[in-house]
Amino acid sequence: MHNDHGVVVTRAVVSARIPPGVCIQYHSPERTFSVPKSPLRNDRRAGGHNSLTRTRLKPNFLAGGYGQFTFHFNYWGPIGCNRDTHILVRKLPVLKW
């Protein structure tokens, strides 16, 4: 999956639950395990940690000093509607670790 923001390599399933032209991903997988390299990134490992798009901060996200903006496995990102975006989905041509 890629757009101007970046590239995410992940497993995908096809289901009649999702309308044509839409894909849903709740989180980006952690690059820490099982994420192959992407030719779209010049053979570097694609993907980020959980936030699919760039995290755009609003001041109220910073309130409380919670862990979501500190790096950790499975950290919180911003709410879902912040992540809605246009992407292209392509099958990974070659599996490269």
Next chain:
Amino acid sequence: MNVRSQISMVFHLDKCIGCHTCSIACKNIWTDRRGTEYMWWNNVETKPGTGYPAKWEDQEKFKGGWEKQNGKIRLKSTGKGRIVTNIFHNPHMPSMDDYYEPWTYDYQHLFNAPEGPDQPTAKPISMVTGDYIDIESGPNWDDDLGGSPVYGKNDPNLEGLTEEQKLQLFSIEQLVFFYFPRICNHCMNPACVASCPSGALYKRGEDGIVLVDQKRCRAWRSCIAACPYKKVFFNWFTGKSEKCILCYPRLETGQAPACFHSCVGRIRYLGVVLYDADRLEAVANLPKEQLIDGQRDLILDPTDEHVLEGARKNGIPDSVVKAAQESPVYQFVKVWKLALPPHIEFRTLPMLFYVPPMAPVMANRKNGALNSVSDNLFHDIDDARVPMRFLANLFGAGQEGKVAYALRKQKAVRWYRRAVTVGDVDLETAERMLREADCTIKEAMAIYELTSLCTFEQRFVIPPMYREKALEALRDPHEVKQSAGFGFLSGPRRGM
């Protein structure tokens, strides 16, 4: 009359949220050992779906369970004459491809990787060979994929559906799926027990739990082929078969089995039922459409004087009879007829029953407009998004009537409670629905209590097991847990 007692179970599918907590609870206690990585004594499937192992319900492929032949029942998979020819290769045995190759990740690589231009990643490695693998399937590979043309479409229960119904199951906003948690059914007429040439499998006398004697098992694996639910597994490390033990060490100390105890949706019920073993063979031999009633008939009324006398004669303790009288399973299966056996046509007479799930709220579509008003109060059951035929193939031995009865009663109870607590349905209509669904107000209240308000003690009625009277109780069952599992009195050893 030959009265036996059995610990029996009900899973209320209308409450299952598909969280897999049961599977994880079981995995952590029992199958975290070498050789058992691929085993899921408890698993949760999405229906329609292919399940685990893939297409286990297809007995043309796996030859599990019993079949009728010349007026008698015989095992589909094996027999005295056939076992020799299949010693080295049984074509109907599930292989690792039918389950999945268990894997972990090479986490050490994250620490040991040489310096490079990119962040290292832990690649998947097989837990059998230790080599790097590409993950191609898993125990829960088709989770939530009811509407998929690859998984949902291959469900054997779709047989007999019209093309229109099939099409609906795979179109957006029409498709439907539900969860189907499975453990060993601890059947009344277990095919695994009957198939074992070594006599290693047995049904425990006091509570009917089906177990594999780890000392007597000789790795014939007949049980794996014979079990139509594919709930006996082969431990490739010890060379012995293993299966769900209904957490008998927990039951013996008055605790609910781990999957029952941990269930988030509280869908699971456990209790004693008394049954008549004398008529068992005759019932297993009945025509397909009489099997559900036949099995219900085998379950005896624990308040009947003759039954109590028979129980005493067979040495069933009074405390077990008392547990049978308070059993939630007896209510769901025999009294209310809400819970149905899965695939009873395999003729093993499973002792785990399922309350079929209600369909999603359904509105009538008239000229493109949604219209939820209908003269027929049960219209959403008759035109449910889960086709009745599908549920009937799964729970009713093909009879839609049995499933419809259970769903109509559930719906009537819901509407009655809605009339009482919300008041937007008039009481008269609700009571009419109860009558049409063969239910009284008293029964509706009892169903409501045991479905929605049930306490831990109401869901799990566990009698004392009197293990102090058993010889094994004197040995420490923890001794070899790490290598063989709880309750095994010696370590694993291959061969004779």
